[in-house]
Amino acid sequence: MTSQPAMTMAQKILAAHAGRDHLAVGELIDAQVDMVLANDITAPIAMVEFAKLGVDRVFDRARIALVPDHFAPNKDIKSAEQCKAMREFARRYGILNYFEVGRMGIEHALLPEKGLVLPGDVVVGADSHTCTYGAVGAFATGMGSTDIAVAMATGRIWMRVPETIRFVYRGALRPWVGGKDLILHTIGLIGVDGARYQAMEFTGETIDALTMDDRFTMANMAIEAGAKAGLFPVDAKTEEYVAERAVRPYRPYAADPGAEYVRTVEIDASAVEPVVAFPHLPSNARPLSQVGEVRIDQAVIGSCTNGRWKDLVEAAEVLRGRQVHPDVRCIIIPGTQAIYQRAVREGLAEAFVEAGAVFSTPTCGPCLGGYMGVLAAGERCISTTNRNFVGRMGHVESEVYLAGPAVAAASAVAGRIVGPDAL
Numbered sequence: 001m002t003s004q005p006a007m008t009m010a011q012k013i014l015a016a017h018a019g020r021d022h023l024a025v026g027e028l029i030d031a032q033v034d035m036v037l038a039n040d041i042t043a044p045i046a047m048v049e050f051a052k053l054g055v056d057r058v059f060d061r062a063r064i065a066l067v068p069d070h071f072a073p074n075k076d077i078k079s080a081e082q083c084k085a086m087r088e089f090a091r092r093y094g095i096l097n098y099f100e101v102g103r104m105g106i107e108h109a110l111l112p113e114k115g116l117v118l119p120g121d122v123v124v125g126a127d128s129h130t131c132t133y134g135a136v137g138a139f140a141t142g143m144g145s146t147d148i149a150v151a152m153a154t155g156r157i158w159m160r161v162p163e164t165i166r167f168v169y170r171g172a173l174r175p176w177v178g179g180k181d182l183i184l185h186t187i188g189l190i191g192v193d194g195a196r197y198q199a200m201e202f203t204g205e206t207i208d209a210l211t212m213d214d215r216f217t218m219a220n221m222a223i224e225a226g227a228k229a230g231l232f233p234v235d236a237k238t239e240e241y242v243a244e245r246a247v248r249p250y251r252p253y254a255a256d257p258g259a260e261y262v263r264t265v266e267i268d269a270s271a272v273e274p275v276v277a278f279p280h281l282p283s284n285a286r287p288l289s290q291v292g293e294v295r296i297d298q299a300v301i302g303s304c305t306n307g308r309w310k311d312l313v314e315a316a317e318v319l320r321g322r323q324v325h326p327d328v329r330c331i332i333i334p335g336t337q338a339i340y341q342r343a344v345r346e347g348l349a350e351a352f353v354e355a356g357a358v359f360s361t362p363t364c365g366p367c368l369g370g371y372m373g374v375l376a377a378g379e380r381c382i383s384t385t386n387r388n389f390v391g392r393m394g395h396v397e398s399e400v401y402l403a404g405p406a407v408a409a410a411s412a413v414a415g416r417i418v419g420p421d422a423l
């Protein structure tokens with residue numbers, strides 16, 4: 001009997017969902033999905049396409065999540081109409097996972113918290129940062145709203161099986177260095193198209209030591225290297241995280257020994273400093289020691305990249321007992337209502353407000369130049385978000401610098417980009 005060739009983690013998950021024992025890289029497959037996601041920008045487009053299909057029900061009311069998070073609470077009449085349309089769609093089709101304002105959060109922080117995305121899942125979302133869920137060992141990827149409409153109707157997608165790049169991180173991290181710094185450093189090495197339509201598999205002793213929050217941050221930004229998905233092995237930390245949250249059974253998958261990777265990238269994580277990505281690409285990454293004098297007008301700490309509990313704890317550690325620079329606006333946005341509540345209960349919110357920062361309801365708001373921190377011409381913002389393209393957070397003549405929460409908080413105090421050790 002001939003044994004099947006070894007497969008990567010991505011191949012294993014996709015094979016299981018395509019009803020196959022083995023998949024080769026490059027094959028076109030029809031696969032079952034475990035969760036379908038859309039938000040208040042992308043869902044209305046998908047809903048129009050869904051209507052064209054002529055179906056009278058969704059494939060599974062429990063396996064679709066609709067989250068109004070980009071312009072919610074509604075910032076204007078147009079956004080109110082978007083959210084209203086999504087709300088009515090959810091009611092009409094009995095979608096169980098519709099998260100109204102007051103119960104919602106930033107989608108990619110909310111779904112893992114609610115146990116809706118799990119190890120071994122295939123997850124598709126009408127948002128490019130759906131790849132976040134690779135942190136729990138799911139094959140998660142963003143798709144266009146038309147594909148999402150079909151997935152809502154049928155529970156199936158078609159796609160090409162991607163190659164995989166293996167990233168091996170070794171060494172202990174320096175103080176104030178976390179997942180954001182590792183992924184910015186990695187994107188700086190390979191470029192914004194360095195993993196185009198490939199899966200990124202994150203491994204090594206450094207990865208084993210990372211918190212789940214740091215893993216979510218890294219998986220979230222896999223798309224910034226062009227990746228189809230970013231995957232972490234399912235270990236004891238993953239199992240502990242999902243054990244108290246999982247809403248249904250799941251099956252994790254691991255890469256086979258001898259699996260074929262398109263390449264392996266080895267990184268000495270102990271040499272990585274806090275990293276800042278300069279305008280106008282996430283790959284324009286520099287170690288903090290090479291940043292120089294960069295004055296800022298605004299600091300944003302939050303988003304689906306860095307709005308989790310660990311991120312807020314780091315920011316509070318830096319801001320507590322200090323004052324935001326008088327020339328800087330500091331905006332802090334927790335990823336979910338649960339994180340917001342914990343920040344209030346454990347004194348983080350008080351520390352932020354006393355420092356002169358704004359502490360907001362969960363929203364994507366400023367990340368995409370939507371609201372709650374849009375930039376004017378000539379303004380500079382240091383942000384824990386994931387993109388710094390031209391005009392990303394406002395005027396095309398504004399600038400966005402990407403960093404982790406500790407550096408963003410320290411910069412808010414100093415009025416220029418610095419690390420906590422400079423305060």
